[in-house]
Amino acid sequence: MFPLSHPVLTCAESGCFEEKLLGGDENGILAAMKKAGQGVGLGILQDFQEIKPFPQNAKVLVLSGKGHNGGDALIAAHTILRQHPQVVVEVMFVFGKDDLKHLVQKAFDELNQAGKVTVLENVLCDTSYDVCIDGALGMAFHLPLKTAFVALLEKINQHPNILLRAAVDLPSGLGDESANIAFRADFTYATGIAKKPVFEEKNKQFVGRIRYLDIGFFQNSQPESEQNILLPGVLDKLRRLRDPQSYKRTYGHLFIVAGSRRMPGALLMAVKAAVHSGVGLVTVIAPDSVARNCAPHVPEAMWLPCPETSDGWFSVEGKAIILKTLSSASAVLIGPGIGREDETKQLFAQLVRDIKCPIVIDADALMPEIIDALAGGQLGIITPHLGEFNRIRQTADEAYSFEKLASYSKNNPLVTVLKGSITKVAYQGKVYLSPFGGPVLARGGSGDILSGLCGGLLAQQPSEALNAACQAVVLHGSAADAMARERGQTGISTTEIIPYLSKILHG
Missing domain, CATH: 3.40.50.10260 (YjeF N-terminal domain)
Incomplete structure (x- = not known):
């Protein structure tokens, strides 16, 4: 437990x-x-x-x-x-x-x-x-x-x-x-x-x-x-004083491979969340035009342009560049805003076969052909909502059941974060329920922010994927609760949750 x-x-x-x-x-x-x-x-x-x-x-x-x-x-x-x-x-x-x-x-x-x-x-x-x-x-x-x-x-x-x-x-x-x-x-x-x-x-x-x-x-x-409820104390380690002798590499290096010309916002939200997670370094690999346009908005990250198709999606020509760059990664996040173009899916299926460090897979990377291509025993986190969960299981639209989630997690080495009104974190047959967060998160981009937090926290503790996932879910939900209590549920935008992350950890 x-x-x-x-x-x-x-x-x-x-x-x-x-x-x-x-x-x-x-x-x-x-x-x-x-x-x-x-x-x-x-x-x-x-x-x-x-x-x-x-x-x-x-x-x-x-x-x-x-x-x-x-x-x-x-x-x-x-x-x-x-x-x-x-x-x-x-x-x-x-x-x-x-x-x-x-x-x-x-x-x-x-x-x-x-x-x-x-x-x-x-x-x-x-x-x-x-x-x-x-x-x-x-x-x-x-x-x-x-x-x-x-x-x-x-x-x-x-x-x-x-x-x-x-x-x-x-x-x-x-x-x-x-x-x-x-x-x-x-x-x-x-x-x-x-x-x-x-x-x-x-x-x-x-x-x-x-x-x-x-x-x-x-x-x-x-x-x-087999079912357990997460406690606020999940975040206590993040509230402690850091080692005075530490430096940026002490806290991991997250690489984010994401974005497209059509969906740059998903990438930006994930990056902004990641740089607020406490991770030491963030490098973003994005299609060329996307990287050049987005870099000024998050100068804390390092931006690496990658070959793109004529429509601004990832091109398979970037495979070698990406894999060479990932050699120094503590963790990798893939998926936000990449789209579902055939060439992009082909590239990411090839990438995950060769990625050796822990991985977070979100959004459009949650495709059966990408999940199936993962190296055996790969550690990390997947962050589907119910529709994406059914998609990677290749089942018809089905309602949530504890049994299905627990069974899937028994046969999958990755931690599953199933997003919903009660977000569930599943690993090795056990399911951890988060009572944090609410309808204020029912807007586009909330999942991108969560994936950025998952990536940043996993990079800081690469062998502790379950802990990183639970911390990300509780922090994300708690920040949403704090924002809703101060601002209400309606008249806010998704990225406004980010300043509340530090309020939860430092409040």
């Missing part, structure tokens, strides 16, 4: 783990509830920034059940109230207020003493809420759902005036066996243990974006799992 990740477990496995860890220790359960609830509250305040600054007089609706998820939700509301004392909180005990678990009653009493709290009998659709927090059901609910609760879920899901819907741990209605309807969250805050139902494709419509809240369950030990 990659050390900077935690296992993703079924609800049943999670219940057994928590029982062994906490048992009937009320103090331990209360401490876990407080960590979870406070984490959810602070997460909501942070993620709300993607909409607008959190209103001082916001209205928060809490859907509380009788169990500890309800307590987590109440503590989350209390955390928000501490930060913004003018907030109004409305609580609906969806299964009644009698027979609450002791710690849930305690959480409500403390919330009630802290500020403006009203207990509702029903939710009105003409009332506007800034936040709705779902703590109605935990992971151990029983089917079928009560008719009245199904009606409440339908009303909440269709409510036209809720800005942000947040689910505690997993949306009510989802579990190892899920109902046909569930709370439709914008954000799901997985508390303590990330549960498998949250990541299942069939549940995407209810889960929204996923945040994992580490509350210390795995400090001493953790079970093995």
Whole structure:
């Protein structure tokens, strides 16, 4: 297991783990509830920034059940109230207020003493809420759902005036066996243990974006799992002081073989990301006219013009020049903006047979004939989205499945970074899930920036492709989150993410 990740477990496995860890220790359960609830509250305040600054007089609706998820939700509301004392909180005990678990009653009493709290009998659709927090059901609910609760879920899901819907741990209605309807969250805050139902494709419509809240369950030990969730600590090595005796070659030399006259932007975005990755040297090999025109835009890189076709694509005549130059590379990135011309594909298929250093393959280089031409045992990273993943597997358009990705990674020495709303990093049959990033990345060029980061980080640690891929994915997603919280999701351009890379590492 990659050390900077935690296992993703079924609800049943999670219940057994928590029982062994906490048992009937009320103090331990209360401490876990407080960590979870406070984490959810602070997460909501942070993620709300993607909409607008959190209103001082916001209205928060809490859907509380009788169990500890309800307590987590109440503590989350209390955390928000501490930060913004003018907030109004409305609580609906969806299964009644009698027979609450002791710690849930305690959480409500403390919330009630802290500020403006009203207990509702029903939710009105003409009332506007800034936040709705779902703590109605935990992971151990029983089917079928009560008719009245199904009606409440339908009303909440269709409510036209809720800005942000947040689910505690997993949306009510989802579990190892899920109902046909569930709370439709914008954000799901997985508390303590990330549960498998949250990541299942069939549940995407209810889960929204996923945040994992580490509350210390795995400090001493953790079970093995084929699916794991990446932690922010993946980036810690990049935050350390560098050796005062180091120089540029200490941090690797990345060669980028990419671009075309028709798609110079993809090349430029990859190069700009690479020079912000911490790599010591970047050399760019591009078609002649592209190199000459792009070089002034990134003077930190060295630019080598290469023979091109009349239309500005790579020409096979450049093979010898490229291979001779690559002899000093720590890592190579190929693909961004190269196009799909037959001569270009022929060239890159020939190149990958002879490239000896670790390689990152992205975009138009993700072709079956190029992947199949790789030297046996080649180390490196491939960065497909789902369509490209199906293309290199030579399968029809298929939906994502964990089994297909895990199986592919078992039979491929390269680390696979499968890009998507939850980007997955797969290696040797294990899949690592990144909860970082969001819709702000759903624009052209995001993948080019990621490939540049993968290349730059791989050049600094050529024998650690899995580590480089995980660092690149977490850094890329975290920078996107930071930008969205400061600037929103819409009125930005792709390259504006690059200044946020240093903010994540130095913030």
